Amino acid sequence: MSADALLTVYNRRCVSVADIPLLEVAEFAATLASSVASGWRIVSLFGVPEDTRALRLCAVLANDDSGVLGTTCAIVGQEYPALSTSCRQAGRFEREIAEQCGAIPKGHPSLKPLRRHPPDHAPSAWALRPKDREDFPFDVVHGDEVHEVAVGPVHAGIIEPGHFRFNAHGEEVLSLEIMLGYQHRGVERLLEGPERGTAVLVAESIAGDTVIGHTSAFCGAIEALARSHKTPRAQTIRGIALELERLANHIGDLGTLSSDVAYQSSAAFFGRLRGECLNLLMTISGNRYGRGLIRPGGVLFDIPPTMTSELVRRVERLREEVRPVAELLFENPSVQSRFDGVGVVSAEQCRVAGYVGVVARSCRVPLDVRHDFAYGVYRYAQIPVATAWSGDVYARAIVRWLEVQRSMEFILEQLAALPRGEVLVDCGALRPSELVVALEEGWRGEIAHIVMTDAASHIRRHKVVDPSFHNWSALSAAMPGNQISDFPLCNKSFNLSYAGHDL
Amino acid sequence: MDDVAPCHIVVAEISVFDYLRARFGPRFARASLVPSDSGLPQRFRGRPAIAQPQADVATEGGTPVGEAAPEHSHRNLPVIDLGRSVFAPEETERLKGPTAFTQDYRMATSSRNALLTSGGEIELAHALDRKMRRLLGRSLRFRLVAAGSCGGCEAELAALGNVVFDMARFGIQFVASPRHADGIVIAGAVSENMRDALERTYEAVPDPRIVVAVGACAISGGVFAGSERVLGGVPPSIPVDLWVPGCPPHPLTVLDGLLRLLGRVDHLSKTVPRGARDDTSATPP
Numbered sequence: 001m002s003a004d005a006l007l008t009v010y011n012r013r014c015v016s017v018a019d020i021p022l023l024e025v026a027e028f029a030a031t032l033a034s035s036v037a038s039g040w041r042i043v044s045l046f047g048v049p050e051d052t053r054a055l056r057l058c059a060v061l062a063n064d065d066s067g068v069l070g071t072t073c074a075i076v077g078q079e080y081p082a083l084s085t086s087c088r089q090a091g092r093f094e095r096e097i098a099e100q101c102g103a104i105p106k107g108h109p110s111l112k113p114l115r116r117h118p119p120d121h122a123p124s125a126w127a128l129r130p131k132d133r134e135d136f137p138f139d140v141v142h143g144d145e146v147h148e149v150a151v152g153p154v155h156a157g158i159i160e161p162g163h164f165r166f167n168a169h170g171e172e173v174l175s176l177e178i179m180l181g182y183q184h185r186g187v188e189r190l191l192e193g194p195e196r197g198t199a200v201l202v203a204e205s206i207a208g209d210t211v212i213g214h215t216s217a218f219c220g221a222i223e224a225l226a227r228s229h230k231t232p233r234a235q236t237i238r239g240i241a242l243e244l245e246r247l248a249n250h251i252g253d254l255g256t257l258s259s260d261v262a263y264q265s266s267a268a269f270f271g272r273l274r275g276e277c278l279n280l281l282m283t284i285s286g287n288r289y290g291r292g293l294i295r296p297g298g299v300l301f302d303i304p305p306t307m308t309s310e311l312v313r314r315v316e317r318l319r320e321e322v323r324p325v326a327e328l329l330f331e332n333p334s335v336q337s338r339f340d341g342v343g344v345v346s347a348e349q350c351r352v353a354g355y356v357g358v359v360a361r362s363c364r365v366p367l368d369v370r371h372d373f374a375y376g377v378y379r380y381a382q383i384p385v386a387t388a389w390s391g392d393v394y395a396r397a398i399v400r401w402l403e404v405q406r407s408m409e410f411i412l413e414q415l416a417a418l419p420r421g422e423v424l425v426d427c428g429a430l431r432p433s434e435l436v437v438a439l440e441e442g443w444r445g446e447i448a449h450i451v452m453t454d455a456a457s458h459i460r461r462h463k464v465v466d467p468s469f470h471n472w473s474a475l476s477a478a479m480p481g482n483q484i485s486d487f488p489l490c491n492k493s494f495n496l497s498y499a500g501h502d503l
Numbered sequence: 504m505d506d507v508a509p510c511h512i513v514v515a516e517i518s519v520f521d522y523l524r525a526r527f528g529p530r531f532a533r534a535s536l537v538p539s540d541s542g543l544p545q546r547f548r549g550r551p552a553i554a555q556p557q558a559d560v561a562t563e564g565g566t567p568v569g570e571a572a573p574e575h576s577h578r579n580l581p582v583i584d585l586g587r588s589v590f591a592p593e594e595t596e597r598l599k600g601p602t603a604f605t606q607d608y609r610m611a612t613s614s615r616n617a618l619l620t621s622g623g624e625i626e627l628a629h630a631l632d633r634k635m636r637r638l639l640g641r642s643l644r645f646r647l648v649a650a651g652s653c654g655g656c657e658a659e660l661a662a663l664g665n666v667v668f669d670m671a672r673f674g675i676q677f678v679a680s681p682r683h684a685d686g687i688v689i690a691g692a693v694s695e696n697m698r699d700a701l702e703r704t705y706e707a708v709p710d711p712r713i714v715v716a717v718g719a720c721a722i723s724g725g726v727f728a729g730s731e732r733v734l735g736g737v738p739p740s741i742p743v744d745l746w747v748p749g750c751p752p753h754p755l756t757v758l759d760g761l762l763r764l765l766g767r768v769d770h771l772s773k774t775v776p777r778g779a780r781d782d783t784s785a786t787p788p
Contacts, residue, residue, distance in 0.1 A: 117696070154704050156680075157677075159649070160649045160657060181696050183694060184694055184732055190726070201726045205727070206653065208653035208657070209654055209655070268666050271666060272667055275667050278662075282546070284546070286544070286546035286548045287548065289658075291589070292548070497654060
């Protein structure tokens with residue numbers, strides 16, 4: 001790989017599209033492969049129509065150790081040699097590109113549909129063959145006593161739709177394949193619309209449990225392109241809201257993990273405490289999930305001094321109440337035996353496939369955007385990265401508990417020292433022909449919003465990558481060898497978003 | 504005994520008595536359904552209404568709520584469609600009327616048209632007919648179908664089962680199979696990919712069945728209304744009995760609607776909650 005094959009970019013710093021290296025396909029593939037081999041990770045790989053007959057492939061890579069991002073491009077026709085033959089991490093992205101843009105990666109090992117929809121980002125002159133949305137070639141395991149179990153899209157619980165196909169031998173799972181796309185709403189197309197006022201509402205609805213995370217990343221990208229500088233107070237309020245969202249979801253997850261091992265006491269307590277976190281967000285923003293709080297240029301709601309003292313009191317009480325409940329859960333031997341050794345993901349699997357967030361941190365891969373690509377308030381107030389070693393359900397639960405404690409401390413620290421000033425500044429027109437990568441550490445992991453503008457300052461491409469996009473395959477990787485009856489527990493320990501994946 | 508020592512330490516810290524104290528103490532109280540006592544914060548964005556109390560609004564308290572349909576309203580106010588509203592702070596600005604969000608969480612209606620309002624008053628949901636209620640008895644079981652949603656409505660519906668909202672105390676529950684259900688609750692703008700599954704789930708529920716549309720997406724498509732990939736809400740082939748606006752609706756909004764459907768909250772109740780009219784602080788600073 002030549003040194004100038006990747007253009008260095010930083011989180012929420014724009015680069016001119018003209019400065020991005022434009023490589024030959026072979027060189028592009030070699031750059032991806034050698035970068036990933038030397039420790040880089042694919043944040044996103046997506047297609048943008050270049051003209052009526054050509055597609056621009058755009059890759060964004062992350063070097064987590066040095067905190068830099070790299071980007072590179074290639075122009076391809078409707079058929080090109082698959083990148084995933086030399087770089088496994090590109091596999092899922094190429095399935096997405098094939099579906100969104102209609103390009104065919106020749107030699108792709110498993111070119112199955114991803115979300116099952118007609119192309120919406122294809123060069124206009126390409127002939128596209130319509131596909132049957134029900135046509136999904138599941139892998140089949142052959143053997144006399146092997147049976148298939150199909151679950152979904154309508155599940156037993158109050159959860160989103162997805163289809164799981166198990167191949168099992170008795171109780172033992174041999175393979176799990178996940179078919180998604182049921183929640184596909186065409187989010188990226190809506191974000192690329194002309195109205196910023198409606199786009200921000202769509203950003204709030206990418207994943208209903210990650211409103212703050214996605215809206216912060218969306219606004220981070222728009223603000224960078226508009227050269228709008230948020231005030232320190234707005235950045236701090238965003239940080240507080242993001243950590244409250246993390247608290248609510250992590251505490252809720254600990255509750256659902258409790259109920260999945262039939263431990264109702266801590267499930268009930270965690271359930272109530274999760275509600276308290278949502279109510280804290282509602283006190284600030286008027287909505288339990290923080291909708292309406294974050295807008296390009298800052299936040300719509302300030303935290304006045306009277307509210308600060310109320311929030312401090314309530315978070316302190318939460319801290320007092322949540323600890324004994326967590327001890328109840330983690331020190332219970334019957335819970336330990338159910339969490340231990342179930343659904344293991346290894347650090348090796350994680351590095352090869354590019355998992356992020358809680359899943360990566362629970363197998364000692366210390367990825368955390370707040371730490372590696374610090375932005376906003378996290379440049380001034382560091383949160384220690386919480387990791388665990390075993391990569392199983394227990395590790396994913398304990399990482400959540402560590403993060404709960406650290407987020408509470410962070411919120412109390414920030415409330416005690418809220419910077420003075422306005423909370424909302426003007427966010428004007430976008431700069432033309434630029435690209436920005438906005439990363440955010442949502443409670444599930446790395447959220448990426450990548451925005452490219454055209455010469456007329458309109459949004460040419462708005463790419464969204466939810467952490468679930470990377471991590472759904474971790475669930476498939478963790479299941480073989482486990483009992484099928486452990487699937488609900490295992491699934492809950494990942495708690496991935498269907499809506500965030502399906503867009 | 505040595506094996507279980509850690510457990511004993513915990514038990515010493517949190518005894519059964521601590522459980523009971525926590526369970527019945529004031530901090531474990533269930534959510535109150537009395538609107539003035541629901542504990543919703545000042546910034547909560549509930550039913551939008553006229554910001555300044557006007558003379559005619561004050562006297563209207565004497566007539567049944569919603570008697571005057573919005574089309575017949577003489578007030579020159581913009582019509583608000585609660586079914587399209589995502590209750591975003593900037594929506595009141597866009598309406599350019601003297602409207603603001605109140606703290607009233609009660610918004611569920613029996614018809615789509617009832618969600619249209621010009622003054623802010625709406626005709627809340629009325630009870631199912633006697634025959635249907637007799638048939639249901641004291642239980643109501645739903646199968647949830649999320650179809651092109653963001654997951655927000657599901658999270659609030661799941662919260663209805665927790666100890667605070669405790670929907671099961673009214674005999675209302677979510678069940679695993681449509682075959683066990685009295686009806687379905689639909690969330691989401693109904694994506695193309697879920698259309699078939701939604702229709703088949705609906706068909707699988709034995710007749711007579713109840714349908715509840717929860718959230719702006721299920722009612723009107725919500726923020727996804729313009730997308731080619733969604734139908735823009737529950738298709739006409741599935742008749743809806745209860746419309747619950749919100750993005751997502753507060754669990755109390757859903758619970759209130761369901762209880763009205765069951766005739767367990769008086770639908771003629773015309774009391775406007777204290778502080779709902781004169782509180783306009785929900786608009787951003």
